[in-house]
Amino acid sequence: MKHLTACLFAAIAFTAAQAFASTVGQPAPDFSATDLSGKPVKLSDYRGKYVVLEWTNPECPYVRRHYDSGNMQSLQKEAVGKGVVWLAVNSSSQASGEYYTPEQMARWLREKGASPTATLLDESGKVGRAYSARTTPQMYIVDPQGKLVYAGAIDDKRSASVAETKNANNHVRAALNEALAGKAITTSVTSPYGCSVKYGPAG
Amino acid sequence: MSRVLAALALSLAFALPAWAGAVRTPHVEAELLPERTAIVPGEPLTVALRLSIIPDWHTYWLNPGDSGEPTALAWRLPAGFRAGKIQWPVPERLPAGPLMNFGYSGEVLHLVRIDAPADLAPGTSVTLSARATWLVCKVDCIPEEAELAVTLPVATTAGPHPRGAGPIEATRARLPAPAQALSEWSLSATSAPEKVLLHLASATGSALPHARFFPFQEGKIEAAAPQRVSANERGYSLELPRAAQPVGPFDRVAGVLVLTPDGDLRPRAFEIDVPVAAAAAHASGAGFGFVAALLAALAGGLILNLMPCVLPVLAIKVLGFAGADARQGRRHGLLYGAGVLASFWALAVLLFALRAAGAELGWGFQLQSPTVVALLALLFFGLALNLSGVFEFGGLVPGGLAAWSARNPALDWFLTGVLAVVIAAPCTAPFMGAALGFAVAADPVQAFGVFTALGVGMALPYVALAWFPAWLRYVPKPGPWMVRLKQALAFPLYATVVWLAWVLGRQAGLEGVVWLLSACVVLAIAAWLAGLPGSRGPAARGAIGLALVGALALALVPREEAAQPVSSDAIWRPYSAQTVAGLNAAGKPVFVDFTAAWCVTCQVNKKLVLSREEVLADFRARGVELVRADWTRRDADIAQALASVGRSGVPTYVLYRPGRAPVVLPEILTRERLVEALDG
Numbered sequence: 001m002k003h004l005t006a007c008l009f010a011a012i013a014f015t016a017a018q019a020f021a022s023t024v025g026q027p028a029p030d031f032s033a034t035d036l037s038g039k040p041v042k043l044s045d046y047r048g049k050y051v052v053l054e055w056t057n058p059e060c061p062y063v064r065r066h067y068d069s070g071n072m073q074s075l076q077k078e079a080v081g082k083g084v085v086w087l088a089v090n091s092s093s094q095a096s097g098e099y100y101t102p103e104q105m106a107r108w109l110r111e112k113g114a115s116p117t118a119t120l121l122d123e124s125g126k127v128g129r130a131y132s133a134r135t136t137p138q139m140y141i142v143d144p145q146g147k148l149v150y151a152g153a154i155d156d157k158r159s160a161s162v163a164e165t166k167n168a169n170n171h172v173r174a175a176l177n178e179a180l181a182g183k184a185i186t187t188s189v190t191s192p193y194g195c196s197v198k199y200g201p202a203g
Numbered sequence: 204m205s206r207v208l209a210a211l212a213l214s215l216a217f218a219l220p221a222w223a224g225a226v227r228t229p230h231v232e233a234e235l236l237p238e239r240t241a242i243v244p245g246e247p248l249t250v251a252l253r254l255s256i257i258p259d260w261h262t263y264w265l266n267p268g269d270s271g272e273p274t275a276l277a278w279r280l281p282a283g284f285r286a287g288k289i290q291w292p293v294p295e296r297l298p299a300g301p302l303m304n305f306g307y308s309g310e311v312l313h314l315v316r317i318d319a320p321a322d323l324a325p326g327t328s329v330t331l332s333a334r335a336t337w338l339v340c341k342v343d344c345i346p347e348e349a350e351l352a353v354t355l356p357v358a359t360t361a362g363p364h365p366r367g368a369g370p371i372e373a374t375r376a377r378l379p380a381p382a383q384a385l386s387e388w389s390l391s392a393t394s395a396p397e398k399v400l401l402h403l404a405s406a407t408g409s410a411l412p413h414a415r416f417f418p419f420q421e422g423k424i425e426a427a428a429p430q431r432v433s434a435n436e437r438g439y440s441l442e443l444p445r446a447a448q449p450v451g452p453f454d455r456v457a458g459v460l461v462l463t464p465d466g467d468l469r470p471r472a473f474e475i476d477v478p479v480a481a482a483a484a485h486a487s488g489a490g491f492g493f494v495a496a497l498l499a500a501l502a503g504g505l506i507l508n509l510m511p512c513v514l515p516v517l518a519i520k521v522l523g524f525a526g527a528d529a530r531q532g533r534r535h536g537l538l539y540g541a542g543v544l545a546s547f548w549a550l551a552v553l554l555f556a557l558r559a560a561g562a563e564l565g566w567g568f569q570l571q572s573p574t575v576v577a578l579l580a581l582l583f584f585g586l587a588l589n590l591s592g593v594f595e596f597g598g599l600v601p602g603g604l605a606a607w608s609a610r611n612p613a614l615d616w617f618l619t620g621v622l623a624v625v626i627a628a629p630c631t632a633p634f635m636g637a638a639l640g641f642a643v644a645a646d647p648v649q650a651f652g653v654f655t656a657l658g659v660g661m662a663l664p665y666v667a668l669a670w671f672p673a674w675l676r677y678v679p680k681p682g683p684w685m686v687r688l689k690q691a692l693a694f695p696l697y698a699t700v701v702w703l704a705w706v707l708g709r710q711a712g713l714e715g716v717v718w719l720l721s722a723c724v725v726l727a728i729a730a731w732l733a734g735l736p737g738s739r740g741p742a743a744r745g746a747i748g749l750a751l752v753g754a755l756a757l758a759l760v761p762r763e764e765a766a767q768p769v770s771s772d773a774i775w776r777p778y779s780a781q782t783v784a785g786l787n788a789a790g791k792p793v794f795v796d797f798t799a800a801w802c803v804t805c806q807v808n809k810k811l812v813l814s815r816e817e818v819l820a821d822f823r824a825r826g827v828e829l830v831r832a833d834w835t836r837r838d839a840d841i842a843q844a845l846a847s848v849g850r851s852g853v854p855t856y857v858l859y860r861p862g863r864a865p866v867v868l869p870e871i872l873t874r875e876r877l878v879e880a881l882d883g
Contacts, residue, residue, distance in 0.1 A: 023447075059343055060343075061338075097343070129301070132448050134270055134302055159336075159346075160272070189422070189448065189450050191420075191422045192270075196299040196300070196302045196304065197302070199301050200300070201300075
């Protein structure tokens, strides 16, 4: 009976998680996480602005492809320059062996010349799971009303090869340009590619 | 010595057909292996990319799952040659934390068919080269690549390649077979809110303990979610949970289906592409969407309020609203709602517990126990005496508890909510049967949702009345009429007692009814004593307590009688699965009336439709055999038959026709609908 109750609650929790999982066209799940200086950052604090969420992991070759080619940095600059908020999220757990401390993360971003509005450490995977983030890099765009308007890959070249970047069709840039011009987003859902998000055990 | 070895190695190398050799990366050894020793002009040749992966690492399938990248080959072939697509062996499931990947570990061969042009000159040689790229992962992922080539002579005949032929043949056995090879199973797919169901019907009735589907495309199914197989009247259904972040419509079940049929340990894989049809039209539990079930449950809950056995009790509570001030009314309304919800949740937990224990049961199952029926009858009789004004509850409840209850009117309201649910349970209102069938067949979470919706629906009118006191305007002003109304409301309760006594009679016989009526008499004595002036003295209280215990003891006497043939008359045969199957086998359609003595709707349908001479004539004219499944008492066969059509309660009307899926008719039966179904 105790076991049954436990199962029941687990099942309810699972459904609740599913129900609140991110779906394009639906409100984006709100979250609070700490940035590299330990300051709390809440998604809802940025109501009124477009917010880009970038799932990242410096240890992932697919992430490195976009940073080594300068692709991610230029997109960050371009977006932030247009008043878009850019939140990079690292959901690698300490147990995964790919965990970066705030200092390590800050150093890596400095070395790469990256300029997100804030970088969030989601060691518990809470934010990642709320968004069903599966890969790095995986990208989301939240509109000024807090609605999720894009979810998926950064571009259409599903590869870790830097050479592919220049021929790629960047979905995030296209979606942001359309959104900022007040147009409907043509491609709002794509299959993310890359390394798996290094989640720790559920809990 | 070393020179001898070198010479030996050299001669061996020459003895083999020219072979460019393997490339080693830190995690993988890769090479191209041909199946034959030479290229024959105009004939196809299979060449394999062999990846030998170090332990604990893996590469990816065509659809890598939640992350990863499929292995790829970019061929550089001489003029006139053409390379086909990679033929992928069935992948393994590779869990990565909460995520799931599809790929390969150990050694894997990716086969490619190479078509050679017809104008090659025998005696020359040809080099087939390709750049292979793959992602190899353990926790971290490393993209790797290798330039590979294989040089083969052109000849008019070719033998099996000593290193390639064996492994390539072994890999072919691991490739999914074309869908046509699925001769024994016919496939179809239907859509549900949270999942797509792949239905497998076996021509030979084979059992299917395990099945697994790997989709060709990402963004269709939730890769890590379990895929459950359930048996139903159509054969088997494999549940494919939809992706949390779907990419494009899930309108085809296209991918690799791996079946592990019973008695055959080797799984077999098939490449399938099945269009997803809209949900099945008939009201079977499997096709009943979650949202529809919730709405039906909500409506069912609302209708429960109108049930003759609930209304009198609740009407008294509405009078309570009329008396109380607005703020208090709100509190009472919420407490009543909480009582209703808590009861439905308790029922849900009980249902899961019993289901988990393997008990076959359905709605109204409480009324299959004579003890429960007798105690309910006694309770209603007591309540009716109270309504008639024989006694007041304050006089009956022991002083301490009465004082506590007075200090805690909250408890009283909460308990009213609980009581309302207990009384409503036997009245299977329209809609509710299907919703509950869904709940019994669904997973616990969805069932929980349905029970919650039922509770909300039932509590809604009263909570709303309490919350918007303005609406109380529509409730008549308090006055002396209330007392008369209260007394009048006793009569439906007396009628309920008569009905319960009849139900008990069906279960425990005439003797059982006599015991119950005796209990009622003793209870009436207790009530009369409680209503006398001076009933608060210790002697009176003792007498009342004694009478109460006596009434309870008498009500507990009735026991289930030995089985006796039930409700069989000349026209209706008693139910058994064999009867239905036998009649169907003889080519006759069968109409089954799933009914129970305690089911009011069933009795109404029986009177107004099923006993009518015109309706019986309709049946006769179409050669339909009539079977009655009486569920007044617990019966595992009937519970199973109900479950097989996605229901858990009565009334349920099912038309079984030879070679066709059973048709479930609406609970509110009309002659028109019946005829329509018979001719459908």
